[in-house]
Amino acid sequence: MRQWIAFWNIVLKDMRAYYLKPPNVSWGLIFPLAWTAMLFIKSGQGLENILGLLPGVVCISILFGSTSMLAVTVTFEKKNRSFERLLLAPIPLSLLMLAKTGGAILFGTVNAFVPIVIAMFLADLSTISWNIAIPGIVLIATVSTFLGLFIAVSVSEVFEAQTFSNFFRFPMIFLCGLFIPIASLPVFLRPLSYMLPLTYGADILRGAIDGTNSMSLGLGFIVILSFCTILFYVSLRNINRKWIV
Amino acid sequence: MIEVVNLTKKFDGVIAVDELSFRIRQGEFFGFLGPNGAGKTTTINILTGLARPDSGSIRISDRDCTNNPKAAQHLIGVVPDDSNLYPELSGYDNLCFCASLYGMRKIQRQNRSKELLATFGLEEAANRKFGGYSKGMKRKLTIAAGIIHNPRILFMDEPTTGLDVGSARQIRLLISRLHHSGTTIFLTTHYIEEAERLCQRVAFIVKGKIVKIDSVSNLLQPVLGKKAMLITFCNPIMNLYEKFERTFPNLKCESLSDAQVRVESMEPIYVGPLVRFFEDNGSEVMEAKRITPSLEDVFVITTGIEVNTMRKEREKPHSIP
Ligand SMILES: Nc1ncnc2c1ncn2[C@@H]1O[C@H](COP(=O)(O)OP(=O)(O)O)[C@@H](O)[C@H]1O
Numbered sequence: 001m002r003q004w005i006a007f008w009n010i011v012l013k014d015m016r017a018y019y020l021k022p023p024n025v026s027w028g029l030i031f032p033l034a035w036t037a038m039l040f041i042k043s044g045q046g047l048e049n050i051l052g053l054l055p056g057v058v059c060i061s062i063l064f065g066s067t068s069m070l071a072v073t074v075t076f077e078k079k080n081r082s083f084e085r086l087l088l089a090p091i092p093l094s095l096l097m098l099a100k101t102g103g104a105i106l107f108g109t110v111n112a113f114v115p116i117v118i119a120m121f122l123a124d125l126s127t128i129s130w131n132i133a134i135p136g137i138v139l140i141a142t143v144s145t146f147l148g149l150f151i152a153v154s155v156s157e158v159f160e161a162q163t164f165s166n167f168f169r170f171p172m173i174f175l176c177g178l179f180i181p182i183a184s185l186p187v188f189l190r191p192l193s194y195m196l197p198l199t200y201g202a203d204i205l206r207g208a209i210d211g212t213n214s215m216s217l218g219l220g221f222i223v224i225l226s227f228c229t230i231l232f233y234v235s236l237r238n239i240n241r242k243w244i245v
Numbered sequence: 246m247i248e249v250v251n252l253t254k255k256f257d258g259v260i261a262v263d264e265l266s267f268r269i270r271q272g273e274f275f276g277f278l279g280p281n282g283a284g285k286t287t288t289i290n291i292l293t294g295l296a297r298p299d300s301g302s303i304r305i306s307d308r309d310c311t312n313n314p315k316a317a318q319h320l321i322g323v324v325p326d327d328s329n330l331y332p333e334l335s336g337y338d339n340l341c342f343c344a345s346l347y348g349m350r351k352i353q354r355q356n357r358s359k360e361l362l363a364t365f366g367l368e369e370a371a372n373r374k375f376g377g378y379s380k381g382m383k384r385k386l387t388i389a390a391g392i393i394h395n396p397r398i399l400f401m402d403e404p405t406t407g408l409d410v411g412s413a414r415q416i417r418l419l420i421s422r423l424h425h426s427g428t429t430i431f432l433t434t435h436y437i438e439e440a441e442r443l444c445q446r447v448a449f450i451v452k453g454k455i456v457k458i459d460s461v462s463n464l465l466q467p468v469l470g471k472k473a474m475l476i477t478f479c480n481p482i483m484n485l486y487e488k489f490e491r492t493f494p495n496l497k498c499e500s501l502s503d504a505q506v507r508v509e510s511m512e513p514i515y516v517g518p519l520v521r522f523f524e525d526n527g528s529e530v531m532e533a534k535r536i537t538p539s540l541e542d543v544f545v546i547t548t549g550i551e552v553n554t555m556r557k558e559r560e561k562p563h564s565i566p
């Protein structure tokens with residue numbers, strides 16, 4: 001019980017101090033909107049293809065809503081030493097890091113619904129299987145957040161964390177099969193696609209939204225869960241080894 | 246309460262803490278006194294779980310914390326050398342947040358935070374952002390955050406360093422009160438008078454090693470009954486030491502700077518003959534002041550560290566890297 005009080009208050013404090021700040025909120029809205037508009041214009045298709053574009057836009061919204069947050073909640077707090085206060089608290093490191101990432105997972109999930117709410121006014125979303133889409137969205141948010149965590153604990157400066165998260169994000173967007181089908185990527189890039197968690201997340205969303213998934217959904221969930229577990233534990237190990245010297 | 250045996254820690258081949266062993270009893274006020282770089286912060290970091298020892302063992306309140314620092318973290322409070330609170334939160338929110346880390350419930354958190362803000366005279370600044378606080382206010386709130394959960398043991402790393410005289414005095418008073426209310430205190434400092442005034446037992450730490458550890462009253466034993474006088478001259482004085490010794494065989498004279506000497510004896514020192522001696526020998530005396538020998542003298546004798554080097558450190562502005 002005591003530990004959950006700590007957990008919940010860490011999440012709340014991060015939300016109040018970082019996530020709900022005007023720049024974050026407005027970027028969270030502007031990014032998905034801008035991507036949606038851009039894709040519409042580029043595809044030259046009419047409103048009838050909204051469902052075809054939705055998985056990609058949702059993925060991007062999540063990715064941008066979660067990955068870079070850890071640069072602030074973790075790297076920045078480590079740098080200004082307030083992270084030490086958390087390390088001194090009587091809570092296990094794993095629970096502490098779940099609390100530090102919980103806000104970003106929530107924020108990424110909420111961001112996913114920005115394009116979905118917009119699409120609701122433009123198309124009929126009744127065909128979407130929400131029982132797959134919602135866990136899919138939460139998992140994508142989790143894996144993007146943990147990727148951000150992995151980056152945040154591997155560097156010591158905030159700008160490094162931001163630079164590195166872009167270094168992962170942009171290739172992921174183009175290699176995950178959303179905008180260029182994996183089958184039409186150059187052969188040497190295809191294995192890379194399958195090494196990126198977003199590829200599986202995008203496929204789950206396609207399955208849930210318009211049934212055009214190319215892999216089995218079960219496989220997708222298992223792979224993303226494995227990515228989450230590995231990224232989280234490697235990050236914990238790095239904190240243990242590098243920050244508690 | 247705290248039992249440390251052969252604690253050692255190296256950083257890239259440099260020994261920061263070297264085979265430290267000591268024990269702190271429940272309710273005791275224990276001080277680590279040593280110059281910059283002696284290993285004080287490293288010791289606190291290891292004891293509180295922010296650093297790992299290379300070897301040695303730690304027991305806190307009958308729990309083995311050597312490989313599991315989390316075992317005692319609910320019992321301890323830490324006041325770091327530099328504030329580590331959240332600059333963007335208000336003083337009150339900072340305290341409430343710190344309380345929540347120890348699992349305190351909302352009402353408890355709010356009451357305790359208000360109580361501490363009142364104790365530390367920070368009520369008016371309660372709703373201002375911590376980032377805008379003065380140095381003394383920051384230190385006070387950092388102490389308040391360290392004791393928010395009523396810890397049984399409080400670690401304080403140089404709590405008065407870099408503060409103005411008034412704030413430092415207030416903080417020492419608050420620390421004494423905490424000790425009187427039963428908290429076991431581990432304090433590090435490089436202010437010798439501070440250790441003498443506050444602590445019951447002191448360890449002198451130099452280059453990672455404890456060179457002496459004893460109660461303040463025992464440490465003071467060798468200088469008890471000693472008399473001393475500080476004489477300041479208008480101009481630099483010439484070398485009169487041999488002549489001085491011949492004239493006053495019972496007095497010891499030591500140069501502190503080129504215009505200041507310290508005269509010491511186990512017998513009463515009379516000012517008249519001393520002043521006459523110096524003036525007859527061409528050194529005009531500006532001031533002669535009686536001083537009481539203190540822990541400072543013991544520290545200098547034991548460690549061989551000049552008090553002036555400790556003083557100089559103190560006057561350095563405390564900068565955050
Ligand atoms: N993280 C670190 N990396 C490398 N050297 C360190 C580190 N922390 C402390 N040291 C070294 O260990 C020694 C003791 O430092 P410290 O414990 O901070 O001393 P104090 O607190 O007594 O001033 C110093 O020589 C310092 O340079």
Ligand SMILES: [Mg+2]
Pocket residue numbers: 282285286287326402403
């Ligand atoms: Mg120090």
